[in-house]
Amino acid sequence: MYADIPFHQDIVRHFIFDNTAIRGEWTLLQQSYQDVLKRHNYPSAIQNILGEFIAAACLLSTTIKFDGTLSIQAKSEGDVSLVIAECTSQQKIRAIAHVANPTPSNRFQDILKDGHMAITITPATGERYQGIVPLEGDSLAACLELYFYQSEQLNTKLWLSANGDRAAGMLLQALPKETATFAAEEDENWNRIIELAKTLSTHEMLNLDHETVLHRLFHEEQVRLFEAKDVNFHCQCSVERTAQALRSLGIDDANKILAKKGFITIDCQFCGHRYRFNKNQVDDIFAPKGPIHH
Numbered sequence: 001m002y003a004d005i006p007f008h009q010d011i012v013r014h015f016i017f018d019n020t021a022i023r024g025e026w027t028l029l030q031q032s033y034q035d036v037l038k039r040h041n042y043p044s045a046i047q048n049i050l051g052e053f054i055a056a057a058c059l060l061s062t063t064i065k066f067d068g069t070l071s072i073q074a075k076s077e078g079d080v081s082l083v084i085a086e087c088t089s090q091q092k093i094r095a096i097a098h099v100a101n102p103t104p105s106n107r108f109q110d111i112l113k114d115g116h117m118a119i120t121i122t123p124a125t126g127e128r129y130q131g132i133v134p135l136e137g138d139s140l141a142a143c144l145e146l147y148f149y150q151s152e153q154l155n156t157k158l159w160l161s162a163n164g165d166r167a168a169g170m171l172l173q174a175l176p177k178e179t180a181t182f183a184a185e186e187d188e189n190w191n192r193i194i195e196l197a198k199t200l201s202t203h204e205m206l207n208l209d210h211e212t213v214l215h216r217l218f219h220e221e222q223v224r225l226f227e228a229k230d231v232n233f234h235c236q237c238s239v240e241r242t243a244q245a246l247r248s249l250g251i252d253d254a255n256k257i258l259a260k261k262g263f264i265t266i267d268c269q270f271c272g273h274r275y276r277f278n279k280n281q282v283d284d285i286f287a288p289k290g291p292i293h294h
């Protein structure tokens with residue numbers, strides 16, 4: 001069991017530094033993180049890495065300005081073959097890891113050896129956007145910093161931490177420079193604020209409320225906090241999405257299972273919900289114009 005901490009958690013909170021073009025995000029997760037972990041029996045190193053992915057997805061989701069989902073997905077040849085962490089624009093999270101080695105290393109480079117990471121933003125309607133980078137850094141934070149620099153030319157710093165009980169993260173990002181006149185001043189602001197932020201420790205992130213931490217780090221700066229947003233575990237699986245997965249299995253394999261068992265079950269990997277399809281339903285799914293549309 002984990003100890004309760006007597007302040008508001010399962011939040012993500014946006015802040016800015018007045019008179020600069022620097023923005024920040026803070027997240028601290030406990031219950032929502034536990035809701036992800038309790039459905040699986042992950043080794044502790046994998047619980048930690050998954051916590052970092054979830055915290056990162058929460059921090060990054062705040063930039064979505066529409067109804068949609070941000071997903072961070074990593075594939076590797078290391079101790080986990082797949083990690084997916086998703087956060088919607090309403091801060092609903094879900095996540096999963098496929099463990100390839102039951103006694104994994106604690107090193108990021110071993111866990112996600114020869115890996116790639118895709119960051120995908122899927123709007124409720126319209127085109128989805130995806131960026132892919134190799135996992136060349138020695139931490140998830142370093143890989144995400146590289147991603148922002150390469151794909152968006154944005155200076156970004158991230159701090160991520162998780163211990164199986166809680167997951168926390170902070171992001172600082174310099175917004176695009178509007179004119180060359182202010183560029184030198186903005187570089188100065190960025191360097192000064194990053195220097196202050198460097199003292200942030202894992203212990204502070206996981207055990208203190210963010211107002212205390214931000215005050216400790218930045219009391220010489222003018223920090224403006226925006227309203228905290230609650231983060232919850234919530235799976236977006238549905239009959240329609242599961243039917244799509246069944247379609248990708250193919251009609252021949254589906255009929256083989258039906259012939260043997262009389263029905264097909266598909267369990268959601270994220271929440272464990274079991275979807276069951278009988279013969280009529282499977283026929284509808286594979287019919288040219290079935291009642292289930294996608």
Ligand SMILES: [Zn+2]
Binds near residue numbers: 236237268271272
């Ligand atoms: Zn589900």
